[in-house]
Amino acid sequence: MECEDIEIDEKFVIDDNLDTSDTVDDERIEKCIIDDILNRPFASRTMEEQMALVKMQVPQPDMKRLVTVIRKKNVLTTRRFYGKAYEVKWVCGSEKLQKLFCWPCLLFTKPGDKGVWNKKGYSDVIHISASIKAHSSSKDHIENALSLQTFGKQGVEEESDHENENQEKQQFNATVQKNRTGMKSLIEVACFLGSRGWSLESGNFQDMCSLLASKDESFQQFLSSNKIFAGPCSTNIQEELISAIGKAMMQEIKAQIVKKEFVSVIVDEVKDASQNSKLIITLRYCTENGSVVERFVDYLDVSQDATAQTLSVQIAQIIRGCAIATPKLVAQTYDGASVLSDDNGELQEILVKVFPNADFVHSRNHELNLVLIKSCSANITVKKFFSNISSLKFFFTESPKRNVRLKEFLNKKLPKLSTMTWTFTSRMMNDIQEFYAKIITCLGEIYSGELNWNGETICTARGLHGFLLEFPTVFLLKLFSQIFSNMDTLYEILQTNEMDISRCDESVEEAKHCMKALRKSENCEFLIEKTISTIGQLTHPGDKTTCVKLFNDTLQLVAEQLDKRFEDLLNFSYFSLLNCKRFRVFGKCSPKDAIEKLCEKFSLFDKFRLTNELRVLYQKLEFRNKTAAQIIQYLTKSDLADVFAEVFNLAKLIVTIPSTSVSVDEALSVSQRVESFFSTTSQEEKTKDLMLMAVEKQLLNDMQSTSKFIDRVIELFVDASQNMIPLTFK
Numbered sequence: 001m002e003c004e005d006i007e008i009d010e011k012f013v014i015d016d017n018l019d020t021s022d023t024v025d026d027e028r029i030e031k032c033i034i035d036d037i038l039n040r041p042f043a044s045r046t047m048e049e050q051m052a053l054v055k056m057q058v059p060q061p062d063m064k065r066l067v068t069v070i071r072k073k074n075v076l077t078t079r080r081f082y083g084k085a086y087e088v089k090w091v092c093g094s095e096k097l098q099k100l101f102c103w104p105c106l107l108f109t110k111p112g113d114k115g116v117w118n119k120k121g122y123s124d125v126i127h128i129s130a131s132i133k134a135h136s137s138s139k140d141h142i143e144n145a146l147s148l149q150t151f152g153k154q155g156v157e158e159e160s161d162h163e164n165e166n167q168e169k170q171q172f173n174a175t176v177q178k179n180r181t182g183m184k185s186l187i188e189v190a191c192f193l194g195s196r197g198w199s200l201e202s203g204n205f206q207d208m209c210s211l212l213a214s215k216d217e218s219f220q221q222f223l224s225s226n227k228i229f230a231g232p233c234s235t236n237i238q239e240e241l242i243s244a245i246g247k248a249m250m251q252e253i254k255a256q257i258v259k260k261e262f263v264s265v266i267v268d269e270v271k272d273a274s275q276n277s278k279l280i281i282t283l284r285y286c287t288e289n290g291s292v293v294e295r296f297v298d299y300l301d302v303s304q305d306a307t308a309q310t311l312s313v314q315i316a317q318i319i320r321g322c323a324i325a326t327p328k329l330v331a332q333t334y335d336g337a338s339v340l341s342d343d344n345g346e347l348q349e350i351l352v353k354v355f356p357n358a359d360f361v362h363s364r365n366h367e368l369n370l371v372l373i374k375s376c377s378a379n380i381t382v383k384k385f386f387s388n389i390s391s392l393k394f395f396f397t398e399s400p401k402r403n404v405r406l407k408e409f410l411n412k413k414l415p416k417l418s419t420m421t422w423t424f425t426s427r428m429m430n431d432i433q434e435f436y437a438k439i440i441t442c443l444g445e446i447y448s449g450e451l452n453w454n455g456e457t458i459c460t461a462r463g464l465h466g467f468l469l470e471f472p473t474v475f476l477l478k479l480f481s482q483i484f485s486n487m488d489t490l491y492e493i494l495q496t497n498e499m500d501i502s503r504c505d506e507s508v509e510e511a512k513h514c515m516k517a518l519r520k521s522e523n524c525e526f527l528i529e530k531t532i533s534t535i536g537q538l539t540h541p542g543d544k545t546t547c548v549k550l551f552n553d554t555l556q557l558v559a560e561q562l563d564k565r566f567e568d569l570l571n572f573s574y575f576s577l578l579n580c581k582r583f584r585v586f587g588k589c590s591p592k593d594a595i596e597k598l599c600e601k602f603s604l605f606d607k608f609r610l611t612n613e614l615r616v617l618y619q620k621l622e623f624r625n626k627t628a629a630q631i632i633q634y635l636t637k638s639d640l641a642d643v644f645a646e647v648f649n650l651a652k653l654i655v656t657i658p659s660t661s662v663s664v665d666e667a668l669s670v671s672q673r674v675e676s677f678f679s680t681t682s683q684e685e686k687t688k689d690l691m692l693m694a695v696e697k698q699l700l701n702d703m704q705s706t707s708k709f710i711d712r713v714i715e716l717f718v719d720a721s722q723n724m725i726p727l728t729f730k
Contacts, residue, residue: 032096033059034106038119042107054151058103060086061095068125079125088132090145099123102135104144113140169730176726182222183717183727184710185212186229190241194693195700197677205238226725237721239687244716246689249696251712252703253283253295254323260285261604261649262656263324264331266294266363267315268671269302269374272678276303279311281318282670286652290632296670296695297322298688308346315347316354327604329355331657333363335371335671348564357601359568363658368491372483375561379553381546385476388467392439393428395460402446402457409442410435426484432468433477436534440468471543472550475531479551482527483558486514498659499579499628501572508566515559524551574598575654577614578628578647587618602653610646617647628654670695 033056042050066081085091085100092103099121109118116122117135124131135141189208198204209229213220223229229237257263266282279300286292298318300311319329332351348360362368377383396406432439446453446461453461467473493507517523528547538544574594576582590611599607617623626634628651635641641648673695693700703709718727 034094108144197694312350
């Protein structure tokens with residue numbers, strides 16, 4: 001088949017003029033399997049087609065038309081392929097292409113490999129033996145030949161192994177499903193207890209699980225087969241479960257906030273059962289339907305370190321941890337906490353540097369009387385005064401017997417105690433002054449023990465009686481009566497005219513002027529004289545000096561608090577743009593200054609489009625008398641949010657600011673719910689996650705109604721749990 005090695009000018013051709021008796025079967029050539037494989041590779045075929053190719057006989061057709069013609073000494077020499085190469089089992093031929101191929105390499109060649117024996121085809125009859133030998137020794141050929149020999153057999157073995165794996169997988173997943181069903185019940189028990197602020201320890205969790213298991217056989221089997229939920233490790237399991245639920249809730253809050261354009265931060269001070277100060281961090285934002293939500297996100301223990309620098313860093317970390325971008329934070333507010341009284345202004349300034357859009361605003365939920373009381377309580381004497389006034393009120397309201405006895409003396413009840421209501425505090429001061437002598441007489445009768453009062457009542461009455469007879473007590477009663485009287489007008493205007501920032505600012509300035517006038521020394525002397533006329537004389541030699549200092553310190557603190565709380569008020573002048581009381585006026589004269597200030601502060605707004613949207617809005621009757629929240633609801637319901645896109649964002653910005661009267665979808669404020677939690681939960685159980693479940697009960701209920709909640713909690717539980725049972729599907 002080979003000629004001797006000589007140097008020749010080779011030209012490989014198919015000699016169609018050769019005399020041969022063979023006839024060509026055109027139909028067979030047309031259906032050439034090798035040509036078909038070259039056009040549609042083995043790897044792209046179905047498993048059935050692949051198995052058919054692997055099992056078929058290697059195609060080795062008659063290839064006598066494959067010849068090589070060489071010129072030797074000007075003489076043409078022809079060499080024809082007679083088929084001896086087919087003795088090598090892997091050699092195959094294409095009658096259509098008149099070329100030889102390697103069958104294993106043709107089938108199993110790697111993508112992109114364009115060798116002679118697997119893609120191009122071999123046609124050099126003269127050197128075919130050497131080429132076959134070289135190809136047989138190649139690594140690629142050996143790998144492809146192995147693939148051909150093991151393809152069918154390996155598939156059967158793999159199929160058997162795969163079937164066994166599937167059976168094991170199904171059994172494992174069945175166990176996982178039972179475990180997840182059991183975990184669902186545990187999560188529901190934890191949510192039920194946690195949302196009510198009830199202890200998971202003290203046997204409550206175990207008792208509820210036992211009750212549920214008595215009604216559900218599958219849950220009973222789950223508990224029986226997983227002793228970790230009932231043994232010594234159960235406490236850790238409960239903590240991990242609460243932690244997983246808390247993380248799921250925080251993820252939901254962050255997911256909501258990410259979609260919002262504007263967020264405000266509210267910082268409130270509450271006391272726990274041990275009277276330690278806690279700062280509650282709440283985030284406020286607007287939903288698409290115009291409702292406002294306030295979410296508790298964290299709290300800070302400030303019983304040790306309450307400096308502005310420390311708090312600013314901690315609060316900023318909490319805000320950023322909730323995925324709030326810097327421009328999104330549009331307001332900050334504090335409740336005048338005594339723990340912040342010295343550094344409140346500095347804290348505001350530091351946070352504004354971090355979040356430039358977050359001007360300070362007085363929150364509508366922060367009753368002005370409590371703000372002033374908390375601020376003035378930085379003075380220890382004033383702090384004790386208000387503490388004893390509250391004790392006096394509780395002394396009579398908590399006991400029907402004592403309340404009836406006081407009523408007999410006064411022929412009138414004192415107003416119900418509500419530390420969150422301004423008018424009651426103001427009235428309380430006036431009532432105590434008006435009925436001062438009768439209250440003193442009533443307390444004296446009680447501590448004398450004539451009417452068979454118990455020891456605790458007698459002791460408390462004696463202490464309160466002595467408190468009311470102290471000269472500074474009566475002086476402060478008269479002082480705060482005047483302070484509260486001057487603040488009543490300001491409070492009323494702030495509550496009813498929050499959209500008219502100019503009017504609010506004028507009232508603040510009037511209040512400041514009143515406080516400045518009250519600070520004159522003759523007013524202090526007048527109050528001291530009135531105190532002497534009430535008591536009869538100074539109770540201690542230094543009372544007058546003490547009262548002068550109390551007078552100056554208290555009014556100084558009130559003046560500072562007014563300055564701090566309302567110094568950024570005019571920055572919210574854009575409220576007037578959606579003050580429905582002025583729509584008629586603005587329809588004739590556009591409020592250009594307010595629009596200009598808004599767009600300078602918030603780059604989100606398009607000034608040109610906002611101006612035109614407002615012009616249209618001011619002229620339309622359907623928008624008359626609508627508040628910002630009602631505008632959001634109307635635009636959403638009428639599918640006009642895109643038409644009034646800038647107005648829609650402006651309305652959401654305004655209702656996000658805590659000074660507006662938009663109600664939150666909760667009966668109690670966040671701080672009230674936190675106080676309730678602290679009063680009903682033991683110190684050992686006051687974790688952030690448990691507090692989040694109790695305070696954000698409605699959010700937890702909403703999340704439980706979704707299909708993904710249980711799966712999400714289980715995933716978080718698996719990530720953190722040290723007591724693993726199979727809970728993840730294969």
